[in-house]
Structure formats: C-alpha cells, structure tokens
Amino acid sequence: MNTNVIDFVVETIKKFHNKSEIEMNKNTKLDSLAIDSISFIRIIVEIEETLNIQFDDDFLMIEQYKTIGDLEEYLARKIDEA
Template identity: 40%
Template sequence: MNEVVEKIKKIIIENSESGLSAEDINEETTITDIGLDSIGFIKVIVQIEEEFNISVDDNYLTMNSVPTVRSFIDIVCNNKVDFS
C-alpha cells in the first residue's frame, strides 16, 4: 500500500504548481492545500487511471468529490488493484 501512496503523491506533485514535495503531503492534505486547479485535477485522475490500470467512476470527476490525498488513495483501493 505504501507504494500506492508514493505513486499517488508523485502524480499529484507533477500536476501541482505549489512547489510541495512528497514530504509536505500526507493523506489528509487537501486538494486546495496542494494547489491543484481543475485542469491539474483532471490530469491527476487520468494519470491515476493509467498508472494503476483502472477506470475512475464519473462520480469522482469533480474536485468536491475528492477533497484529500486520502480520497485519491481510496479510489485506487476501491478498484481492487493488485498491489503486489
């Protein structure tokens, strides 16, 4: 699971203009704190789909539905990804 968290952090950092590092982000960090705008948010969703070979439900395609880093982790975990 730790590998999943680190991959998600990396994806978020790549799409954020906040200048945060992985050490600055934890599971409770909000999308607002990260500095994601709507385009960056969609880029994160697309990269998560590609990285984990999942399809994110349309219910999660708004920033209000994914308020924290934990929310991104839950999306991946709820898609029953094989983490091995």
C-alpha cells in the same frame, strides 16, 4: 492503507501541479493545494493510465475528495475491482 498508492498519488500531484516543495501525506487537504480542474483531470488521466483503471464519472471532480487519503481509498477500491 496502501503506502505505495499514497506515494504514487503524491508523486503524480507533484508532477502535474508543480508542488514538489510541499510535503504531502494522506491527511493533506486537496483544497489546500489549489489544484484547478484541468490539473486534476491531468492527474486522473495519469493515474488511470498507470494503474490501468477507470474513474467512475461521479468521481472525476476534485470536490469528491477532501484529502489525499480519500483519493487513495477510492483508488484502492478500484484496484480491488480490477
């Protein structure tokens, strides 16, 4: 697990979803954060631009990820492919 990626994902969620008061980690369930689809797309765009990667179309929906850790695992694979 890449702690830096987890930290980046958490900070990006906090930035675009105004959830700075909530403690998050790899086990935080994304549905518990009540992120709407527009906020999630904004989070994805920030991740793509910062990490210089592109999400596959099948992974653009928040429903693909149960936890922050699931999103981190996907990002780790994408970083390895780059």
